[in-house]
Amino acid sequence: MSTAAEPAGPAALSTPREPRLILLHALASGLDLERYFGWRRHRDGDPFLVRFPGFGSAVFTGTPAGAREMFRAPVELLEPPLPNPIEPMVGPASLILARDMRHKRERALLAPAFHRNRISAYGKVIRDAARAELDGERTGTPWRPGRRVDAREAARAITLRVILAAVFGIDEPRRLAEYTTVTTEFLNSFGGLLFLIPALRRNMFGLSGWERFTEARNRLDELIDTEIARRRADGGGGEAVVCKDMLALMLSTRYDDGTAINDTDLREQLRTLLVAGHETTATSLVWALYRLHREPGTLARLRTELAEAGTDLDPAELAKLPYLDAVCQETLRLHPPVPIVLRRLTGDFTLRGVPMVAGDTMGVSVHLLHSDPEVWSEPQRFRPERFLERRYSPFEFAPFGGGHRRCIGATLADYELRIVLATMIGAVRLRLSPRFARGRMPLTVPHNIATGPHAAITFDVLEP
Numbered sequence: 001m002s003t004a005a006e007p008a009g010p011a012a013l014s015t016p017r018e019p020r021l022i023l024l025h026a027l028a029s030g031l032d033l034e035r036y037f038g039w040r041r042h043r044d045g046d047p048f049l050v051r052f053p054g055f056g057s058a059v060f061t062g063t064p065a066g067a068r069e070m071f072r073a074p075v076e077l078l079e080p081p082l083p084n085p086i087e088p089m090v091g092p093a094s095l096i097l098a099r100d101m102r103h104k105r106e107r108a109l110l111a112p113a114f115h116r117n118r119i120s121a122y123g124k125v126i127r128d129a130a131r132a133e134l135d136g137e138r139t140g141t142p143w144r145p146g147r148r149v150d151a152r153e154a155a156r157a158i159t160l161r162v163i164l165a166a167v168f169g170i171d172e173p174r175r176l177a178e179y180t181t182v183t184t185e186f187l188n189s190f191g192g193l194l195f196l197i198p199a200l201r202r203n204m205f206g207l208s209g210w211e212r213f214t215e216a217r218n219r220l221d222e223l224i225d226t227e228i229a230r231r232r233a234d235g236g237g238g239e240a241v242v243c244k245d246m247l248a249l250m251l252s253t254r255y256d257d258g259t260a261i262n263d264t265d266l267r268e269q270l271r272t273l274l275v276a277g278h279e280t281t282a283t284s285l286v287w288a289l290y291r292l293h294r295e296p297g298t299l300a301r302l303r304t305e306l307a308e309a310g311t312d313l314d315p316a317e318l319a320k321l322p323y324l325d326a327v328c329q330e331t332l333r334l335h336p337p338v339p340i341v342l343r344r345l346t347g348d349f350t351l352r353g354v355p356m357v358a359g360d361t362m363g364v365s366v367h368l369l370h371s372d373p374e375v376w377s378e379p380q381r382f383r384p385e386r387f388l389e390r391r392y393s394p395f396e397f398a399p400f401g402g403g404h405r406r407c408i409g410a411t412l413a414d415y416e417l418r419i420v421l422a423t424m425i426g427a428v429r430l431r432l433s434p435r436f437a438r439g440r441m442p443l444t445v446p447h448n449i450a451t452g453p454h455a456a457i458t459f460d461v462l463e464p
């Protein structure tokens, strides 16, 4: 079968059912991807074919058997699908878009910075970032009783601070403020239609969204280039205040042939980390807070665990608390920030009995996988206990994707989620604002690379 934008070839005879009324399907998937995928699987079975106007089409599976096939497919048959809507943000050299030997090479260069032993050194940075937000460093108003807070704004501020500290070692207030402004402008300038419709990416006498985006990207690149030049002049390293940061590690690591990464590629990898490591974790934090405050029993159990552990627990120990861990996993199960994981084929492959050829794209729907009734009892219920009762395989629970492209930041994200959540829950009592406390769950919509709640979820700070 052919899943690219061009007409299907002869092998298309064995494709799953083709959706007709493509624009209606595109609209339905754009409005509520989760529901649309659920409906498609119910109607067409697993796997099923989805067309994305402008980006081609893909055969999706949402079962552990399908995920196993895709994540275990021979690496030489797989590449990331192109065009990719986030390419303008991350750049063509990005790890996310790299293929074959180049992917292997870049991944090996970045991997030491994400090693578990290094990540544990960021515990204090993460806790300080959460405390700074609670103290009102960004807004000027601490989280005191009577205040209403926007969880998404707060979560984004915390995760941005963490990523800036972890990647660039920035925590001096003036530089932090400069990087925060420039990075936020960059991230906010590429969304909505610009993300989805490549035809809009053009100049119009300085007035288009595309020009605003490229200007913001240039400002960010200037900051990154200055920092790279400063580090190289210092001899490549540079110690962050708390620990050696990721940039220092990338500068000191060498490819197998002994050469170092060049400035352009390094700049794009750094932009990739800012893009991939910020909104994803922020969204998960918001959903975790939302779910906990809709389930008083769950929140109470977490509070008890945290109280018994003590407030001064070392962040690394905190991150190991079993119920906290289960809450974070259950949040990622029900609200995976990256809802689809895609691979483009460079040769013949069969996914769940569907023969595919070079150029075809296949994908795992993480929502479907995480709600498969064969694996998950009461799949729609938020019940962290399930993660204490049994272990799930990487083909049943895959919020970070799988195989050779599994999220390189997974350990950092897991660690950050646990420490920030514990710091917040341990420090303040919150109540969901009336609009969110009852009624329907907010819809999940795309925010750049991740998806998240469509509305700004707010909380009221209560007396302790």
Ligand code: HEM
Pocket (backbone or CB within 6 Å): 095, 096, 097, 107, 163, 272, 273, 274, 276, 277, 278, 280, 281, 284, 336, 337, 338, 341, 342, 399, 400, 401, 402, 403, 404, 405, 406, 407, 408, 409, 410, 412, 413
């Ligand atoms: C809750 C937070 C996060 C989630 C749910 C998440 C999820 C994902 C997923 C699903 C993928 C695709 C994996 C695949 O294709 O199999 C991915 C890739 C990636 N993520 Fe994450 N991510 C998160 C946080 C982070 C962080 C904190 C960083 C870095 C600071 C990061 C950096 C990356 C990079 C560079 C890739 C591309 C890996 C490759 O192609 O080799 N992510 N992530």
